[in-house]
Amino acid sequence: QKEVEQNSGPLSVPEGAIASLNCTYSDRVSQSFFWYRQYSGKSPELIMSIYSNGDKEDGRFTAQLNKASQYVSLLIRDSQPSDSATYLCAVNFRGSTLGRLYFGRGTQLTVWP
Amino acid sequence: DGGITQSPKYLFRKEGQNVTLSCEQNLNHDAMYWYRQDPGQGLRLIYYSQIVNDFQKGDIAEGYSVSREKKESFPLTVTSAQKNPTAFYLCASKGTGSKPLEAFFGQGTRLTVV
Numbered sequence: 001q002k003e004v005e006q007n008s009g010p011l012s013v014p015e016g017a018i019a020s021l022n023c024t025y026s027d028r029v030s031q032s033f034f035w036y037r038q039y040s041g042k043s044p045e046l047i048m049s050i051y052s053n054g055d056k057e058d059g060r061f062t063a064q065l066n067k068a069s070q071y072v073s074l075l076i077r078d079s080q081p082s083d084s085a086t087y088l089c090a091v092n093f094r095g096s097t098l099g100r101l102y103f104g105r106g107t108q109l110t111v112w113p
Numbered sequence: 114d115g116g117i118t119q120s121p122k123y124l125f126r127k128e129g130q131n132v133t134l135s136c137e138q139n140l141n142h143d144a145m146y147w148y149r150q151d152p153g154q155g156l157r158l159i160y161y162s163q164i165v166n167d168f169q170k171g172d173i174a175e176g177y178s179v180s181r182e183k184k185e186s187f188p189l190t191v192t193s194a195q196k197n198p199t200a201f202y203l204c205a206s207k208g209t210g211s212k213p214l215e216a217f218f219g220q221g222t223r224l225t226v227v
Contacts, residue, residue: 031214032214034215034216036218042220042221043203043218043219043220043221044156044203044218045218046215046216046217049214049215088155088156090216092214099144099163099207099214100146100158100161100171101146101207101216103148103155103156104155105153105154105155106155
């Protein structure tokens with residue numbers, strides 16, 4: 001059973017703080033990992049991809065992957081009200097038919113001024 | 114500009130009607146996907162396809178049909194057999210093999226039964 005789990009939140013942080021979003025997945029042998037941001041009523045937008053253990057930084061975003069512990073996280077530094085959205089974790093499990101992605105239910109983040 | 118275009122943005126369906134949602138991409142992606150999203154829910158996979166004239170059922174295919182006659186196009190038909198079609202429908206595409214594995218989404222179609 002391939003599963004991707006996220007804390008649905010809501011997660012609320014003040015402006016300027018670090019927001020930490022976590023995701024766990026069921027299959028140790030997984031290939032690639034993605035974070036999407038979805039504003040209310042809009043489609044998901046890819047913000048980070050990570051393929052190997054460790055950290056990957058892009059601006060205020062840092063993705064962290066630990067395959068041994070089967071978790072991937074997203075840190076948002078200096079959080080802004082415009083970061084308020086639902087964040088979806090997606091995993092491409094090794095051997096998945098046609099490379100399909102499995103999504104978590106998303107974590108709702110609110111950044112208050 | 115390369116991207117994925119879904120149309121229409123909003124669609125209203127009467128009971129017993131079939132409706133077709135359009136999805137076109139010019140990213141030269143092989144794989145295309147249809148997801149359904151209900152309020153407060155994650156994305157659930159309806160159908161997916163990697164090559165022309167081939168597609169596979171996802172987790173909730175009942176009441177839906179698709180075709181893949183061209184690489185660029187992957188339309189979804191919501192049939193009258195789908196008992197609860199009101200939802201946000203998302204089309205996505207991604208590269209395969211050695212190509213980048215990121216999936217990108219269209220802007221979505223919001224379907225409402227009236």
